[in-house]
Amino acid sequence: MTTKLLTALLLGTSILGSAGVAYAGDVTLNIESWRGDDLAIWKDKLIPAFEAKNPGIKVVFAPSAPTEYDAALGAKLAAGSAGDLITCRPFDKSLELFKKGNLADLSALPGMENFSPVAKSAWQTDDGKASFCVPMASVIHGFIYNKDAFDKLGIKVPETRDEFFAALDKIKADGTYIPMAMGTKDLWEAATMGYQNIGPNYWKGEDGRAALIKGDQKLTDKDWVAPYEELAKWKPYLGDGFEAQTYPDSQNLFTLGRAAIYPAGSWEIGLFNTQAQFKMGAFPPPVEKAGDTCYISDHTDIGMGLNAASKNADAAKTFLSWVASPDFATIYANALPGFFSLNSAPVKMEDALAQEFVSWRGKCKSTIRSTYQILSRGTPNLENETWVESANVINGTDTPEAAAKKLQTGLDSWYKPAK
Amino acid sequence: MAAEIRPKRPFRWHIGVFLAPALLVYTAIMILPLAGTLQLSLFRNIEQHQVFVGLQNFRTLFGDPNWSVNFWNALRNNTWFFIIHMLVQNPIGVMLAALLSSPRLRFSAFYRTAIFVPTILSFVIVGFAWKLILSPLWGVAPHLLDLVGLKSLFTPWLGKEEYALTALSLISVWQFVGIPMMLIYAALLSIPEEVIEAAECDGITGMSQFWKIKLPLILPSIGIISILTFVGNFNAFDLIYTAQGALAGPNYSTDILGTFLYRAFFGFQLQVGDPNMGAAIATMMFLIILGGVCVYLFLVQTRLRRYQF
Numbered sequence: 001m002t003t004k005l006l007t008a009l010l011l012g013t014s015i016l017g018s019a020g021v022a023y024a025g026d027v028t029l030n031i032e033s034w035r036g037d038d039l040a041i042w043k044d045k046l047i048p049a050f051e052a053k054n055p056g057i058k059v060v061f062a063p064s065a066p067t068e069y070d071a072a073l074g075a076k077l078a079a080g081s082a083g084d085l086i087t088c089r090p091f092d093k094s095l096e097l098f099k100k101g102n103l104a105d106l107s108a109l110p111g112m113e114n115f116s117p118v119a120k121s122a123w124q125t126d127d128g129k130a131s132f133c134v135p136m137a138s139v140i141h142g143f144i145y146n147k148d149a150f151d152k153l154g155i156k157v158p159e160t161r162d163e164f165f166a167a168l169d170k171i172k173a174d175g176t177y178i179p180m181a182m183g184t185k186d187l188w189e190a191a192t193m194g195y196q197n198i199g200p201n202y203w204k205g206e207d208g209r210a211a212l213i214k215g216d217q218k219l220t221d222k223d224w225v226a227p228y229e230e231l232a233k234w235k236p237y238l239g240d241g242f243e244a245q246t247y248p249d250s251q252n253l254f255t256l257g258r259a260a261i262y263p264a265g266s267w268e269i270g271l272f273n274t275q276a277q278f279k280m281g282a283f284p285p286p287v288e289k290a291g292d293t294c295y296i297s298d299h300t301d302i303g304m305g306l307n308a309a310s311k312n313a314d315a316a317k318t319f320l321s322w323v324a325s326p327d328f329a330t331i332y333a334n335a336l337p338g339f340f341s342l343n344s345a346p347v348k349m350e351d352a353l354a355q356e357f358v359s360w361r362g363k364c365k366s367t368i369r370s371t372y373q374i375l376s377r378g379t380p381n382l383e384n385e386t387w388v389e390s391a392n393v394i395n396g397t398d399t400p401e402a403a404a405k406k407l408q409t410g411l412d413s414w415y416k417p418a419k
Numbered sequence: 420m421a422a423e424i425r426p427k428r429p430f431r432w433h434i435g436v437f438l439a440p441a442l443l444v445y446t447a448i449m450i451l452p453l454a455g456t457l458q459l460s461l462f463r464n465i466e467q468h469q470v471f472v473g474l475q476n477f478r479t480l481f482g483d484p485n486w487s488v489n490f491w492n493a494l495r496n497n498t499w500f501f502i503i504h505m506l507v508q509n510p511i512g513v514m515l516a517a518l519l520s521s522p523r524l525r526f527s528a529f530y531r532t533a534i535f536v537p538t539i540l541s542f543v544i545v546g547f548a549w550k551l552i553l554s555p556l557w558g559v560a561p562h563l564l565d566l567v568g569l570k571s572l573f574t575p576w577l578g579k580e581e582y583a584l585t586a587l588s589l590i591s592v593w594q595f596v597g598i599p600m601m602l603i604y605a606a607l608l609s610i611p612e613e614v615i616e617a618a619e620c621d622g623i624t625g626m627s628q629f630w631k632i633k634l635p636l637i638l639p640s641i642g643i644i645s646i647l648t649f650v651g652n653f654n655a656f657d658l659i660y661t662a663q664g665a666l667a668g669p670n671y672s673t674d675i676l677g678t679f680l681y682r683a684f685f686g687f688q689l690q691v692g693d694p695n696m697g698a699a700i701a702t703m704m705f706l707i708i709l710g711g712v713c714v715y716l717f718l719v720q721t722r723l724r725r726y727q728f
Contacts, residue, residue, distance in 0.1 A: 241555020
């Protein structure tokens with residue numbers, strides 16, 4: 001850790017040092033970001049690849065700490081000292097910057113056609129008319145399983161819900177492994193790895209999500225309650241004392257080989273690859289019966305936009321077009337397995353587990369987490385309430401119907417869909 | 420005649436000079452922020468401008484069920500948190516102090532230090548250590564209970580709605596029991612020997628000596644401790660935040676005024692912070708604490724009898 005930090009610091013100083021000696025006449029672009037972890041990837045791989053193709057443009061990656069990023073960026077934008085390129089948080093935080101005029105409209109940027117409407121939805125106005133950030137990466141939900149455990153118990157990868165629960169029963173009956181590694185202590189695991197993971201299959205991905213925003217569907221409808229009914233059935237398969245099991249506990253249970261299935265997000269891949277001593281595989285959320293269309297949560301997480309006050313807007317646009325290109329996607333996705341490029345062009349990845357995750361995009365329909373766009377603007381906050389209620393349903397303290405009713409009542413109190 | 424004209428006393432400017440530093444520092448870091456909070460709670464952000472709305476924020480806090488349910492829940496939890504401290508922490512503190520002041524106890528300095536040490540630990544360490552101790556997966560609690568054959572009593576306390584708040588209160592008691600112990604210990608030591616000897620001459624020894632002689636003499640200290648506990652508990656935040664997170668799960672069962680204020684003021688995850696509503700909650704906390712302290716000062720402390728030796 002210390003050496004990593006030291007390396008990062010040294011890299012940081014070397015970047016600052018080299019910025020000063022940029023050739024006269026060159027344009028220097030500064031990138032604002034919260035992804036300090038990615039500093040080495042930008043410095044060693046991404047920026048050299050761009051600069052080789054675009055002589056005359058220098059790029060400097062200048063991250064700040066994640067917890068300080070939003071406040072620091074706001075202050076810099078107000079003072080006019082922010083970088084040319086802004087790394088975008090998804091949804092409302094970036095939308096607010098765009099509305100204030102801090103981010104430029106990028107709808108016409110060459111390269112934007114490489115992204116699907118779902119990919120762009122995190123950085124668009126509510127009516128979808130203007131896009132203001134280039135989508136960079138998303139995370140995909142699914143289940144990671146212990147291949148050795150499955151082989152030993154003779155379980156094949158489940159495709160339907162019945163097969164899924166049959167597999168869980170078999171693991172439980174055998175007793176060597178905890179069937180599923182998940183806890184409800186930190187709440188968000190239940191919502192993010194549970195509800196948002198299996199939910200899209202029930203509410204039919206984007207169709208359901210759009211209908212919910214429009215007000216045509218309600219959280220108390222069958223399609224939205226059914227995932228809670230399935231979650232309630234997970235309880236007997238979780239480890240002893242799962243009510244007090246935290247997120248790191250779940251990760252450790254799985255990587256130590258004590259649990260067979262881990263409801264996951266693809267961001268775990270990097271960590272699991274280094275920690276787990278067994279073979280791993282992954283499967284998408286099971287569907288009701290074989291052959292049904294499957295839906296996956298392919299959640300947009302990070303993008304990049306243009307500071308409207310940038311003096312080097314043309315050079316910055318060249319850079320953003322490159323970020324939108326398959327070249328960038330290939331380098332980025334391979335350097336950070338589990339953070340997938342949102343580019344429509346297929347990206348070749350080395351990591352087997354990451355390949356498995358991304359292959360679902362071909363056969364399933366993508367959607368994003370249902371609570372993120374528009375619906376979490378008011379009080380009570382739908383996302384936070386979903387955390388609490390998902391945990392309640394798994395703990396058995398609320399029935400699926402009661403949980404759904406609470407969420408819908410909370411949403412109704414402030415959200416009036418445009419009719 | 421001249422003797423009747425009292426010499427004019429010079430203006431005692433040194434009083435002002437000596438008071439000034441404390442007054443200035445206290446005003447700058449306590450009074451001004453407090454006034455700022457009260458002011459903030461009367462405004463609301465409308466179209467990026469702070470607009471004066473009178474008591475509208477308080478009307479929302481108490482009238483809108485989305486806020487009031489959470490507020491009353493937090494207040495109820497906070498009261499329970501306080502009751503546990505009063506029922507467990509302070510009696511144990513008095514008992515430990517009585518034991519420590521017994522002249523026959525050996526190694527009393529060691530015990531005193533050992534019991535006081537958790538008080539100076541960071542909340543983060545305490546929260547994290549207890550989370551691990553009570554963890555159903557790697558914790559020592561299930562094993563220890565197993566050793567004495569009571570494994571069946573173990574439940575994931577921090578994850579159960581009905582136990583989580585009590586468990587956290589007891590963790591906080593564990594951490595802070597050293598403070599009442601130290602204050603009572605000091606009070607017990609200050610009881611003069613003559614009083615004790617006189618009691619012994621009258622045949623009052625052992626337990627009855629504690630109940631009849633010592634306890635009445637340390638009552639003012641117990642009063643002070645109660646009010647310190649009250650203020651500390653209604654300002655509490657750190658332990659719940661480190662052990663349960665800002666959403667104070669499960670199902671808001673450990674949500675106290677501090678965590679409720681934090682979520683409202685700073686926001687959490689997708690919830691955007693609302694400094695004005697946060698200030699309204701902070702104002703309510705201030706009023707609750709002020710009310711409690713006033714009740715103590717005017718009703719309780721004036722009736723406590725003081726003994727002069």
